[in-house]
Amino acid sequence: MSEKFTKSMARNTFYGGSAFFFLFFVALTFDTMGTLPERDHRENITHEVALGKKVWEDNNCIGCHTLLGEGAYFAPELGNVYQRFGSSKEAIMAFIQSRPVEGIPGRRSMPQFNLSDEELSAIAEFLKWTSEVNTANWPPNIQG
Amino acid sequence: MQYQTQSVAKPYFIAAIGLFVGQILFGIIMGLQYVVGDFLFPEIPFNVARMVHTNLLIVWLLFGFMGAAYYMVPEESENELHSPKLAMIMFWIFLVAGALTIVGYLAVPYATLAQITGNDLLPTMGREFLEQPTITKIGIVVVALAFLYNISLTVLKGRKTVISMILLLGLWGLAIFFLFSFYNPENLILDKYFWWWVVHLWVEGVWELIMGAILAFVLIKMTGVDREIIEKWLYVIIAMSLITGIIGTGHHYYWIGAPEYWQWWGSIFSALEPIPFFMMVIFAFNMVNRRRREHPNKAAMLWALGTPVMAFLGAGVWGFLHTLAPVNYYTHGTQITAAHGHMAFYGAYVMVVLAIISYAMPILNGRAAANSEKSQTLEMWSFWLMTVAMVFITLFLTGAGILQIWMQRMGEAPESFMLVQDNIALFYWMREAAGVVFLIGLICYITSFFVGGEERTA
Numbered sequence: 100m101s102e103k104f105t106k107s108m109a110r111n112t113f114y115g116g117s118a119f120f121f122l123f124f125v126a127l128t129f130d131t132m133g134t135l136p137e138r139d140h141r142e143n144i145t146h147e148v149a150l151g152k153k154v155w156e157d158n159n160c161i162g163c164h165t166l167l168g169e170g171a172y173f174a175p176e177l178g179n180v181y182q183r184f185g186s187s188k189e190a191i192m193a194f195i196q197s198r199p200v201e202g203i204p205g206r207r208s209m210p211q212f213n214l215s216d217e218e219l220s221a222i223a224e225f226l227k228w229t230s231e232v233n234t235a236n237w238p239p240n241i242q243g
Numbered sequence: 244m245q246y247q248t249q250s251v252a253k254p255y256f257i258a259a260i261g262l263f264v265g266q267i268l269f270g271i272i273m274g275l276q277y278v279v280g281d282f283l284f285p286e287i288p289f290n291v292a293r294m295v296h297t298n299l300l301i302v303w304l305l306f307g308f309m310g311a312a313y314y315m316v317p318e319e320s321e322n323e324l325h326s327p328k329l330a331m332i333m334f335w336i337f338l339v340a341g342a343l344t345i346v347g348y349l350a351v352p353y354a355t356l357a358q359i360t361g362n363d364l365l366p367t368m369g370r371e372f373l374e375q376p377t378i379t380k381i382g383i384v385v386v387a388l389a390f391l392y393n394i395s396l397t398v399l400k401g402r403k404t405v406i407s408m409i410l411l412l413g414l415w416g417l418a419i420f421f422l423f424s425f426y427n428p429e430n431l432i433l434d435k436y437f438w439w440w441v442v443h444l445w446v447e448g449v450w451e452l453i454m455g456a457i458l459a460f461v462l463i464k465m466t467g468v469d470r471e472i473i474e475k476w477l478y479v480i481i482a483m484s485l486i487t488g489i490i491g492t493g494h495h496y497y498w499i500g501a502p503e504y505w506q507w508w509g510s511i512f513s514a515l516e517p518i519p520f521f522m523m524v525i526f527a528f529n530m531v532n533r534r535r536r537e538h539p540n541k542a543a544m545l546w547a548l549g550t551p552v553m554a555f556l557g558a559g560v561w562g563f564l565h566t567l568a569p570v571n572y573y574t575h576g577t578q579i580t581a582a583h584g585h586m587a588f589y590g591a592y593v594m595v596v597l598a599i600i601s602y603a604m605p606i607l608n609g610r611a612a613a614n615s616e617k618s619q620t621l622e623m624w625s626f627w628l629m630t631v632a633m634v635f636i637t638l639f640l641t642g643a644g645i646l647q648i649w650m651q652r653m654g655e656a657p658e659s660f661m662l663v664q665d666n667i668a669l670f671y672w673m674r675e676a677a678g679v680v681f682l683i684g685l686i687c688y689i690t691s692f693f694v695g696g697e698e699r700t701a
Contacts, residue, residue, distance in 0.1 A: 106471060107476035110405075119486040124489045127508065132437070134502045139432040149429040156369025156427075157362065159353040162290025166577030167499045169435065170371055173277070173289045176576060177658040200285065207280030207661070210288050212354070229431060235506070237498035239573060242657045 138233040151225025154218045162219060163209070165243075167234060174209065176243025181223075181230040183241050188223040244604050246317035248324035253607045254334055255310030256600045260689065262341070263304035263593075267682050269296040274675040278668050288350065295375045296576035300588065301372065302341045307596030308417075308453055312394050312410060314603045315460050324644045325393050333389045334423030340382045340554035344375055355610060366427055370438055373424045380424055385416040405474040406463075409481060432500040443492045446587075447516065447558075451484040454595045455523070456556075461547045461602050467535035476526045483519035486572050491516050493565050498575055513566040517559030520573030520591075523551035539699045540605065540613035542622040542691075546598035549630060553590025561586055561637065573652050576643035578667075586637040589629075591630050597688075604692070615696030622691040628684025635677035 118157070135141075160166075163174040175183075184190040185201060195212065202208040244250065273292045276282045283292075317324050324330065347356045353369070360376035362368045366450065367377045375383070391414060398407050422439040459477045463470055493509025527548055538544060561583040565574040574580070605614045613619065649661045658666075 104475075105505070106475040109475045113478045113482035113485070116482050117489070120489045122487050124492065127490075127493075127498050127505075128436075131496075131501055131505075135436075135500065138502070139500050141432075142431050144429055146508050151646050152429060152431060153366060156366060157354045157357045159290045159369050159374060161369065161371045162353075162374070163288075165576040166431075167435065169495075169550065170576070171290065171293055172576065172578055172581055177254070184457060190593060202281045202284040205279065205281055206275070206455065207289070207664075208284065210285055210497065225431075229370075232432060232500045234500055237575065239574060239652045240657050242651050242659055 133161065140228075140231060140233075143228055143231070145224070147221050147224045148228045150155070150218070151221035151228075154214065154222045155225060158212050158214075166229065167232075168237065173207065176238055177229075178232075179227055179230050179238055179241065179243050181227045183243065188220070188227060191223040191226060192219040195222065244609075246323050247318050248327040248330075249314050249495055249603075250607060251308040251324065251330040251334070252325050252603060254331070255306050255313060256607075258334070258338055259303045259306035259310060259596060260600070261357060262299050262306065264685060264689070265345070266296055266299035267434075267678075268686055269299065271675070271678050272462050274671070274678045277671040278675065282378055284559060291348055291351075291353070294353075296344055298348075299345065299374055302337075304592050304596060306337070307600070308414065308457075308496060309390055311453075311457050311596065311599045311603075312390075312414060313320075314599065314607075315410065315457070316394050316397050319460070322397055323435075324395040324399030325400065329389055333386050336382065338387045340379055340386075341383040342589060344379045347376065348374075351555070361528075361664060365425070366619060367425055370427070370434070370680050372442060374437070377425075380421075383421065384418070385415075387421070390416060391418060404470070406460050409452050409457035409477060410457075413454075415448045416449030417445060417453065420449065435499045436496070437500060439492055439495045443495055444489070447488040448485060450592065451488065452481050454550075454591055455481045456662070457595050458527065458547065458550060459524065461543065461598055461647045462530045462643070464529050464602065465538040465540070465544055465547065466533065466535050468530045471597050472564035473530060476522075476530075480522050480526060481688060483515075487512050494571065497568050497571055504622040506642060510566065510568045511661075514563060517555065517563050520551065520555040520559040524555050525691070527551045527695060538612065538616075540602060541621070541699075542614070542619040542626070543598060543601040545623055545626050546594060546601045549626060550590065550594040550598050552596055553586065553630060553633070555590070556634075557583065557586030557588070557590035557637070559596050561641075569610075573648050574644065577647050577652075578640045580644075582637045582640035582644055585640065586633055587632045593628075605698075610698050613699045614691070615694065616699045617696050618691050618694035619699060621687055625684045625688035625691060628687060629681050630684075630686055632677045632681035636674050636681065639670050639674040639677060643674070644669045645668070 111201045161170040163171050165172060167178040180191065191239045195214065198209045198211045269292050272283060273289060273296055276289050276292065311329055312326060339359045356376060357368050360378050362377060365377050367380055368374055395411060398411055420441055423437050426432055455477050459473050463473050490508050491513035493505040493618050496505035496509060496514040531548060565571050565579050565583065605612065647663050650658050650666060651660060
């Protein structure tokens with residue numbers, strides 16, 4: 100590296116550059132926090148949606164599925180599952196409820212989680228809410 | 244060994260390697276579950292195996308980082324470690340807490356684990372990579388604080404080098420950003436936004452400081468190049484890492500509900516993220532070419548040169564491959580992400596930890612500088628087996644990903660996820676075969692520690 104570019108210049112670039120861009124990141128985050136409410140329709144987060152998120156987490160659904168593209172890639176995307184299942188909460192609930200305890204020979208199968216009716220309804224409501232977030236038109240199609 | 248207290252690094256390194264073996268075994272299980280869907284079902288469902296695989300990775304890398312710090316800091320500070328006793332207590336706490344968490348994952352359904360560990364009181368579980376029970380997370384914070392206290396005091400008491408300051412900064416950043424794992428709002432979008440403050444600001448932020456510091460330390464020791472030169476490079480590399488990487492977080496904000504300007508910020512800055520990795524390659528080879536001594540530890544040299552190359556490929560090239568928003572629109576959440584994740588973690592973090600272990604372990608075992616010729620040959624075999632296997636894992640997953648995108652997301656009649664998975668099974672079989680080769684490489688690696696013989700001298 101050039102002799103003119105000294106170690107102290109390198110050090111200043113590191114501390115100055117990192118601090119500047121971290122502050123800029125914080126500023127963008129503040130702006131994002133201001134605009135998010137229009138996109139995430141948080142006014143629709145009911146008690147049931149919140150419970151649904153808890154059920155989602157307590158059963159580690161993210162360990163197989165993606166949700167808005169994040170998670171594991173072993174099972175289908177669920178950000179738009181509500182639409183894929185014909186905009187039917189009942190269809191989602193029936194699917195989760197009907198999973199065989201011992202799985203399906205030779206194939207991937209979702210475990211039987213033995214959810215209560217309240218939990219089933221909550222998870223479906225949570226997935227419905229998620230499907231209505233403004234995600235810049237992602238996923239590309241109904242298959243997720 | 245120059246300082247007696249450096250020896251606390253040894254159990255950390257041994258634990259790291261032990262957990263690494265567990266990580267790979269569960270990787271093999273998951274790889275098989277991809278093609279034999281009912282393998283070990285319902286005893287070990289995929290989500291449990293994945294949790295064990297990823298959490299073991301994180302924990303063993305943390306063991307590796309802590310071991311590296313305990314080895315490096317006394318030597319850099321020219322001072323004994325503040326409290327070796329505290330370091331050993333924390334070692335056992337971390338190991339037992341980690342083991343109990345893994346046992347918890349495997350022994351009871353996750354929902355039961357959440358219930359008995361009090362997840363209702365402060366819900367933090369069930370999010371990718373942050374699946375640990377809240378109590379384990381609190382334990383991690385306690386261990387991290389005790390570790391940082393110990394290391395920081397050692398640095399403060401002694402010589403303050405650039406390497407130890409950068410290492411400290413990286414480790415403090417690691418601890419501070421982990422605190423965001425306790426923020427779990429009911430709003431999924433906010434949850435996701437700040438989840439990345441742990442995950443991205445770790446692996447594409449502060450961890451790169453740790454990686455740079457470790458690599459610089461190993462290169463100083465092995466090449467004998469003047470510290471001033473190496474430190475200047477280190478500053479420039481990590482400056483580029485953070486300047487590109489912090490705003491680069493935006494490449495995770497394209498499709499999760501955040502405003503669309505992130506598509507610009509994320510694309511532009513993350514497209515620059517390969518630069519620091521490329522500089523690391525130039526740096527490492529340059530320093531080795533200018534070496535002032537022939538270090539007898541050839542295996543450590545191989546790891547130290549392999550690290551930047553594989554990090555550049557995995558994090559740099561495979562990251563760039565899908566980081567631009569219009570490309571990411573199609574690749575987001577597919578096997579392309581998995582391909583990138585595997586090679587990036589291996590290249591950047593697995594290899595740098597193996598490099599410091601390779602350099603330090605002979606010395607910790609009472610040798611002057613290196614293992615026997617025979618031991619090093621086997622270790623170098625393990626390097627090539629694991630590295631080539633990882634290249635093929637990445638290539639096969641990339642192939643799977645391209646086909647997945649083509650069949651599921653493009654064209655007139657997109658097919659369903661499960662149907663596409665069946666169609667690309669051949670690629671998963673090949674990935675699994677490469678995974679078995681990786682395991683063979685790992686077995687060679689461990690075996691190399693038990694090969695005795697006369698120490699190799701330059």
